[in-house]
Amino acid sequence: MGAFLDKPKMEKYNSHGEGNNLRYGLSSMQGWRVEMEDAHTAVIGLSHGLDLWSFFAVYDGHAGSQVAKYCCEHLLEHITSNSDFQSALQDDPCVDSVKNGIRTGFLQIDEHMRTISEKKHGVDRSGSTAVGVMISPSHIYFINCGDSRGLLSRGGTVHFFTQDHKPSNPLEKERIQNAGGSVMIQRVNGSLAVSRALGDFDYKCVHGKGPTEQLVSPEPEVYAIERSEGEDEFIILACDGIWDVMANEELCDFVRSRLEVTDDLEKVSNEIVDTCLYKGSRDNMSVVLVCFPGAPKVSSEAVKREAELDKYLEARVEEIIKKHGDEGVPDLVHVMRTLASESIPNLPPGGELASKRSVIEAVYNKLIPYRSDDTEILIAAIS
Structure with missing residues (x-):
């Protein structure tokens, strides 16, 4: 079976909340992977007197889930309680000092996890990326360590997105080589696909090098963006x-279209995860969606178009089944491939036909007795 299952695990974990003039929804799915190694954090109203601040993050674990789980429970406290971060909050918060405090929190938790691992007489070999945002009343602090990604949609476009930390990036490659390592097949020493991560202590044992000079660095890149009331979406x-399986612009367009038909952020997050599965993603999938007051609102016209699209798809599925006639009942793969070959109006941008797979499957199963189909073939038919 290797690293993949015979069939994807499609059960989802969901959560949502609101406060500080923000709303969020999240969804995570194990998918095709044998283990679920993702984790997440969502906190509105922070401790240490930061009631008007919020923090959200996604952690993508590898070689185990231990580091990702520990970070989702403890990273925020390591950030907000360290002296560098606390000193930044004296009087009027200094942006550069806040950024420095966030970096300190990452370095501290990484060293703390190493100490815990060594006390257990065996180094934990798992690691995790981390991408997050800390939102203050005046700024959005994007935080990235690894190849998970965060982005901001403002004024109808992708205003900002984090840069993935890949071993092939020139600055990352230079650090790896200076630490005595190499980049082969776009991986650290031919093995690890990310150049920055928490954990991964097998890659952090080069003597004479500091924590940010190792083969794999736990140092995040932190970006501060001034908030723009009314424009931030x-x-x-x-x-x-x-x-x-989805580019930045594609995902933003898809989310924008979904927010025009529902204000349920859990539902939107679930649609993202399902659509990515049907587009061919083979990995664990986790997404956190945070909405500002300027996010798109539900539109009666968009709701009407969506209903008309669903009705059209229902009719087409029925027509395809009937047209098959004497040849016998077509399988769902045939139905999906037929629809994929057609020009269907008003499909959700970015999601396209893959985002309507659940609607099509529901109609198919309603019209004929349920029959088992190969999920992998179905995905290939529409991706």
């Missing part, structure tokens, strides 16, 4: 299981 944080 939403933030998306997601692991590479999402970004592997």
